[in-house]
Amino acid sequence: MTTEQTGYLSRAEEELIAYLRQAAGAIAPNAQPIVEGWAYTSQYDLLLREGWLFTPAPLPAEAQRLHPGFCFTNAAQLANDHPDLQLTYAEGYGTAQIVGVTQALHTPHGWAVTAEGLALDPTWPHEGSIAYLGLPFADSSMWPHQLFGRSLLQEPPFLHDVLRCGLPDGLLADLGRPIYEYVPPLG
Incomplete structure (x- = not known):
């Protein structure tokens, strides 16, 4: 069975979702009055409710690996430098298994997405x-x-506006696999 089939997640996806759920649950209960009436309680809540899953794919031959530590600008540069690939910038959290380390790394990350959601x-x-x-x-x-x-x-200006007011219409592309098909909402 492949991860593209509805209802199935890869182990790395399951671990990433579990990490985000744990981080969302760790928001201090005494912080709730600050966000009362806000659309989302945290970036973790936002991603768990509105996020999309993306299946990893190798870079095409015409694209090159860019500098470590600059994932957000690298992803935008890849999309901008290769208009023929019709890429969309995406960001959220990524999980990577680091060589020699038994625990996966879950971190804020940016990447580009194909029209097929890869x-x-x-x-x-x-x-x-x-x-x-x-x-x-x-x-x-x-x-x-x-x-x-x-x-x-x-970034606080953008993030706070989204957490408070919700996602503006037309901001997101309909790409990837919507997380709500796989994960029940936080209870």
């Missing part, structure tokens, strides 16, 4: 146990600048 990652190697859960941003004006761009979901 994750093309110019920063991490394709090999190993990898998972991507995030938001594909349809509006290219929202993508990080290639030289000094930063994560949208890590």
Whole structure:
């Protein structure tokens, strides 16, 4: 059975979702009055309710691996430098198995997405146990600048507006596998 079939998750996807659920549950109960009436309680809540899963795929021959540590700008650069591939910038959390380490790394991450919902990652190697859960941003004006761009979901002005008011209409592309098909909402 493949991870593309409805109802099935890879082990890396299961681990990433479990990590995000744990992080969402760790939000202090005394913080609730601050976010009363907000659309989402945290970026973890946002991703668990609105996120999409993306199946990893190798980079095409015409694309090259870019500098480690700059995943957000790397993903935007890949999408911008290869318009023929019709890529969309996405960010959220990624899981990667690090060589020599038994525990997977779950971290904020950026990648590009094909029209088929495949994750093309110019920063991490394709090999190993990898998972991507995030938001594909349809509006290219929202993508990080290639030289000094930063994560949208890590930056307070954008993140606070989304957490408070919800996702603006038309912001996200309909790409990947919606997480709500696999994961029940937080209770």
